[in-house]
Amino acid sequence: MRYLPLTNADRQAMLANIGAADIDALFVDVPDAARRDGTVDLPRHQGEMQVERQLSAMAGKNMTASTVPFFCGAGAYKHHVPATVDHIIQRSEFLTSYTPYQPEITQGTLQYLFEFQTQVSELTGMPVANASMYDGSTATAEAVLMAHRVTRKSRAVLSGRLHPHYTAVIENLSEMGGFALAQPDMAPQGAEDLLALIDDDTSCVVVQNPDFFGNVTDFTTLAAAVQAKGCLLIVAVPEVVSLGLLKRPGDMGADIVTGEGQSIGGGLNFGGPYVGLFAARDKYIRQMPGRLCGETVDADGQRGFVLTLSTREQHIRRDKATSNICTNSGLCSLAFTAHMTLLGGKGMRQLAELNHARAVQLADALGAVKGVEVLTPAFFNEFSVKLPANAAQIVDALADKGVLGGVPVSRLAPHAGLDDVLVVAATEANTENDVAAFAAALTEVLS
Amino acid sequence: MSEKQTFTGNRGLQLEEALIFEIGSFENCGVDLEDVPQVESRLGDCAAQGDIDLPGLSEPEAMRHFVRLSQKNHAIDAGLYPLGSCTMKHNPRLNEKMARLPGFADIHPLQPQSTVQGALELMDSLAHWLKTLTGMPEVALSPKAGAHGELCGMMAIRAAIEAKGELAARTRVLVPESAHGTNPATAALLGFKVDGIPADASGRVDLAAFKEKLGDDVAAIMLTNPNTCGLFERDIIEIADALHEAGGYFYCDGANFNAIVGRVRPGDLGVDAMHINLHKTFSTPHGGGGPGSGPTVLSERLAPFAPLPYVEKGEDGLRLVENNGDAAHNPFGRMVAFHGQMGMYVRALSYMMSHGADGLRQVAEDAVLNANYILASLKDVMSAPFEGPCMHEALFDDGWMKDTGIDTLDFAKAMIDEGYHPMTMYFPLVVHGAMLIEPTETESKAALDLFIATMRDLVRGAKEGEVERFKNAPELAPRRRLDETLAARSPVLRWQSPEAKQAAE
C-alpha cells in the first residue's frame, strides 16, 4: 500500500522489540464483543489510476460554472482566482503544517495570519480582526453569541433580508443555547423597522450588506440608533468583493462585522471550505471567538508573531470559553491573503468596479425582457428580479438550455411567498456575451 | 556552528521577510484586470469614500514573499511531526488533485440539483463509507470541523431529550477530566452543566466514580475513545450500558478514530454520536489550522434528528433535502450555510478508496504499532505514567526530569534544534508535564529509529546536566523563543503604518 512505509519484516522486528506476540496483542484492551476479525464490507485498496477514474466519472456528471453562462450568487460567488494563489496554498510547508502552537517553527503561518488580520481589519474598517472562522454563516452566529456576552442580554433582532441560511444557523444555535430572536418577514425591498423590535433584553441587531436580495444600504443612522438603545450592530458581508466599492461597515459605526471571504482566493467548491471573517471594536477583543495572532519579539529581540490572548479559547478556558471553536480556516485565509496581496487596494477597487458594471449591464439586459421586473434599486453585483412565473421552474428550464441563471428565493425560503423572485449575480468572470446569452435564454423560456 | 553576522540578517537560505505592508505599494497590482465598462453607478448612497489602504505586490514579488514565509514552517512533508492527538500523517497529493477537478471545485452549492448529481453521488458515497466503517446508521456531513461535529452530536442528543420531554430534567453532561477543551466548551454552549469524572490509576474513566454520578439528570457523557492518554477505554461497553439504562446518551469524541478504523466499529460500543475529523483519520491536510471537516455519525436513536441538509435517494436520482417541511424526519436545524466541506469530502473519499477496507485496517494497526514501538523504546529512560500497551500515541510525564533543572517546555524546544516538531505538551491535563507522542502510520521504521535515538540523546543530555542545550533552545530555528507575555499584555493584532502608530501615541 503506497501510503504505508512499514514492511512486514519491519512489523515483525518492531513487535519483537515491543515484546508483543502479534498485532492483536496491542489491541488487547478492546472488549471481545467489539473485536472484528475480518475487514468491513467495503472495496479493497486501489491504485491512483483506478481512484482517479471513478472520481472523475462522478465529477463529470456536474455542470461546471466556467463552462456555461453562470449567474448564481446568494452567498457564494464565482470569481477568477490567480494561478499563483493555488500554487502558494499547495506549498508543503503551508499545506501540511498544523496550527502554529510552536511559534519558532511556524512563523510562516503566523506572519500570513497577521497580514490576513490586517487586511480584514482594513477592508471592514474595524480595529481588530481574528484569524478566521469556518465561514460567513457560523461567524455571524458567533457574533450574536458574542453580543450576548458583551451586553449580558439574550435576544437578537435579525433583518428579514439576512441570508436565510445565516438566519437558520443563528436560529439553531439560539434555540439550543436558550436565546431568543425576533425577525420581520422577508421582503425583497422597502424599509424595515428593526428598532421597533428591540426590547430590554435585546443585545444586538444583525443586518446584511449587500443583503440577501442584493440591496446596498448605508447603516450609519441605524448604528447610532441601535447603540443608543444599548445594543450592538452586527453587519454581515457575504460578498467580500463589495468592500472594494462600498462604504465600510466600520465607517458606518458597526460594532462587529462578519463576512464570507470565499470570493477572494476561494473557489465555489459546492459550498465549502470557505473562510469566515470576524472583526470587532477594540474594546471587545477579549470577548472575541477564535484564534488571534499578535506581534512580539523573540529572545534576540527580533520581531516575530504568536497566537495570543488564547485564554479566551476552549483549550484553556474549557466550559467558560468564548466559543467551542478550535480549527479555523487556515489555508483558506492564506488563499485570501495571497489573492488580496496580488490585488492590493487599487486592484480590489477595480475588481469591485468590474463586478458592479457587469451587474448593471445584466440588470439592464434582464429588465428589458418582457415580463421581468428588476426589484433592487441600489445594488453591488447582485440583485433580485420578479418573474412572471415560478422562478425555480424557470431556473430548471434555463439549466436545460445550458445557462445557470441565478438562485430562486424559494430554494432557501420555500415558505416566504416569494416563488416568483430570482436572485442573480454577475462578476468579473462573466462576459458581455454571457449577459446576452442569459437574456436571450430567459426570453425564450418565458415566451 | 558559525556565528557569522550578515548585512541582510539572512543566513544562507534562511531569508528574513518583511510584511507585505512594508514591501508593497498602493500603485502595484499582481492581477491584470479588464477595463471597467462605462455604466451609471447604482450604488445609491453606499459608495465608498476614499481608497482602500492596502498595498499590492506584482506576481513575482508576491510569489517570493509567500515562498519565503513558507520556509519558516515545519511541515509533515519535511519531517516527523509527532503531535499527539493531532494525527499529522502524510497527505496524499492524489486527494488534492481530485478535489481540484472542476466537476467538484467549480460548482455552486445552489445550482439546480439536476446539474450536480455527481456531487451528490460523492456525498452519498462518503456517507456510505463512514457509516460502514463506524457501524452507525446515519451521518451528518455538514459540520465544518471537529468541534463543530461535537456540537452537532450534542445538538442531536439535546433534540432527542427534548422530544422525550426531559429537557428540564436532564441538565448535566459528564466529561472526563482528561477531555479535550472543546468537550466542556460544547456542552456549556448548549446550556448543560459540565460535571468532571476523574481518571483511575490506569488512565481510564473511573468506572465506580462514573456510576456514582449517573442519575436521571444526566443528559450525556462525552467520552473520547481511544482517550486522550492514548488508551482504549476497556469498560466502554459497560459505561454505555449503564448510561443508557439511566436514560443518557453517549457522545464519543472521535478525534482518535484513526487508532481503530477498520478494526473496531463505534456502533458496536454503544455510541450514540461521534464526530470524525476528516483531517485526522482520513488524511485531509491540516493547512496550518484548517479547514477541517467533522462529519458526525448517529445511532438509530438519534438518526431522526440529523440536521439539514442531507442526501436521499429520490425518484430521478439523488436529492439534497435542504429545508424543513419536505423532510420525512425531524431535523434539529441547520449548522451551516450550504452543505459543508465538499472539498474535504472529496479528499477523504479519495483516501478511503485508495486504502480500501484492507488498507484502512492496516492504517490502524501500523499507527498503533509505531506508537508502541516508541513507547517501548523510550520508557526505560523517560517515565510513562500508565502500564500496558498504548493505542496510536505514547504518553510520558515529566517525572524523569525531576532534578534536571529543565521542564517539558525546555525539552520540547530542544527538539526543535534537532529538526523535530515537538510532541503535544501539557495535555492531557491529568498527567503532570505531559508529553504525548503520535508518530502515525506514515513514518518508516528508519525515521522512528532516528527519532528514538534523538530522544534518548536529549534525555541523556538532560540527565547529565546539559542545561543550556535546553534552556537556550531553540537556537537554530528561524526565531528564538518568543515573548508571549509581551504579546498578551499589549496586544498588537494588525500592522500600523509608522505615522498611524505615532499619531496613536
Next chain:
Amino acid sequence: MSKKFTKDHEWISLEGDVATVGITDYAQAQLGDVVFVEVPEAGRQVAKGDDAAVVESVKAASEVYAPVSGEVVEGNDALEGNPALVNEDADDSGWFFKMKLADQGELDGLMDEAAYTAYVKELD
C-alpha cells in the same frame, strides 16, 4: 488586622469595615506572568464563593472568588494598565478589589498565615 487566606489562594485584609482582597504570592508564581486582570465594578454585590474577578496569564485563566460576602466598593484600576503589578507585588499594591463585608463572622472560617503556609507546603 492580619491577613486571612482561602484555599483558592486569595488573601483578605480588613481595615475598619472595608476589606482588601488579592491573590497570594504563591498564586501569582503558579500563574506565571499575569497579562490581564478584570476587577469588579463598585457597587456589585457578591456572595461568598462567587466569581468576583478574573486573572489571566499567557497559559492560564483563573477566576478570583469572593472570600466572603459583601459589596464591592472599589476595583484596583491600576491593574488594567499594569497587570504585572500582580507578579511584582501580589501582597500589597497588586490587590484586586475592596469590599464592605456583610458578615465579619465569615472571616473566622478562613486560614491565618501559619495555616495557609502549611497548606501551601502540602501542595508542593
